[in-house]
Amino acid sequence: MQLHINKYGTYVHVKDGMFEIRRKEDDGTLFTKPFSAHKVTHIIMTTGTMLSTDAIKLAMMNNVDIVFLEQNGSPIGRVWHSKLGSTTKIRKCQLETSMNPEGLRWVKVWLVLKLENQLNFIKDLKKHRPQHADFLNDKITKIENLIVSVSLQEGKTTSEVADTLRGLEGTAGRLYFETLSYVLPSESQFKGRSSRPANDAFNAFLNYGYGVLYSKIEKALIIAGIDPYLGFLHRDDYNQLSMVYDFIEPYRIYVDEVVFRLFSGKKVNKAHSDVHTKGVSLNAEGKKLLIEAFNKFMDEDTIRHRGKNHTRSNAIQYDSHIFANAILGNNSDPQKLTIDKTEI
Template sequence: MQIFINTYGTYIHVKDDMFAIKIREEKSKAVKVNHIAAHKITSFVMSKGSALSTDAIALALKHNIDIVIVENNGHPMGRFWHSKLGSTTKIRKEQLKASLDGIGVTWIKAWLSQKLENQADFLQDLKKHRTKQHDFLDQKIESILTLRQNISQSNADNIKEVDESFRGWEGSAGRHYFEALSKCMPDAFAFKGRSFRPAQDEFNAMLNYGYGILYSRIERALMLAGLDPFVGFMHRDDYNTKSLVFDFIEPYRIYADRFVFRLFTGKKINKSHFSEFTGGYSLNEEGKAFFVAPYLEYLDSDKIRYKGRLQTRMNTVQLEAHRFANSLIE
């Protein structure tokens, strides 16, 4: 299981070779302690304001348990991770070479093309129960697929030759896509395009949190496959940025998009899940508690068809990370 620690003042330590999670109830001041065996845990995701002992870190490292520290918006800040590589160093050497030649271009084309295809497919699905918006959605789908074709038909031996074009086409597709999603939202939660930190509306606040969880899961999948999350292809030159995470996540953003959108259109979201502050919105503690458990079930338990077999969404990510890593050394 993956454990999220969002309550301020929570403390994790070790007792009898088990994790002891001490939570102080805010209203009653009572202290609640949960004991969990290490073999049942895959990762801890901890918000600022919580604490853990060095014994807890050591036990996590011993059992290959990931510990991720996140911002309040869910964006990962850093992690405790064992010092062993996920696989042979040859993968990282070939990854670096690929970032400088046509192999990197090939993979970026594939990831971005899949992202835009996912967006078009989602809008196609939305047409089923929105007959009045068919023409509008058809226009958006056509625009996105045209931009996808621009990406897939590009020829270059180095990403520098096409990265600006790719960014432009991807950005244009994103504007069409989110305009369409906003048009299909309940009036109370309509929004004006993508916004990041801070989110300018409730939808983007929850979507950013969903992406934040996905970032940490993508990074873990890449590391387990023996890849370096800092050596990317299109996002490769930003200082101290996990560029490969941002490259590799593109086809999988649709997981968060579909889940968050359906929470809003299913009328399961209310204003009490969010805090408004000067300049934006954030998901509050109540909202995080509402969101995290079903989102993790959607990622880790619900199954989709992948290469003829049923797999969880995060299993498909891990399998694709290994496929990518293996392709570099084959």
């Protein structure tokens, strides 16, 4: 069970050997609820909440991970228990996996999923745009071939084929964004992907959306016990969230879909972004428009994922735990993994 302590003024302390959640409600009544330490796996605290040292001690004695987050979900830090438990073991296995063929297998899985998501998005666009069928069919065929090429890459470690994989991914990305631009209204079309700085409003929306998604991915990995800095494909440079950059790839489509819908639905106008000498960035109105649409897409709408209904945010957390279990050598059926989350 994960306890998400996210309501301002909530206090977690110990009573009768159990975690007790205490909070004064708006009507002046006192809310309290106990939780057995043996049933809790994570305590996730946002800013504006409180945790007693006795609660920290009880958590450490029971291998309960404590994660601190900003109100927007960005990770601040984590309290690690001193026992040689799951988190330490996961990190060790993560390092070992990064240097063997299993690491390459994961990289290929993530990249293939990313390309398949791009491919399926183009196929969906084709259903409603018969006038663009020839153009879209050409892109579909080329991306299908790239997926096969990624799948066929073999090596003892990711580093042996990293440049080839990046090249294939980059080619697919170029074809994919060419397609998105081609089918957009003429006033929203753009010339390829541009990150820092964005050369146009569409890329400015993508960049900001990916930034929000990075935070969600980092949070999910930390909660699952994965080191966000120890990547398989991306380099482990100083303070670079290499695993976040690896793990995010299949989920970029979430941002792409939200941004594309905003532009294709003509909900974006010039008032949502600012043009500078160095490029284009979102202003407060643009950020508000994107965040509201993205939060609904991620946390309110549900999808069918691994045989169950999940919000997209929960699906990412679910996959993070599956990844952690897999690199630990846990052969249990991923379909049976569950995340019991209690919001307090």
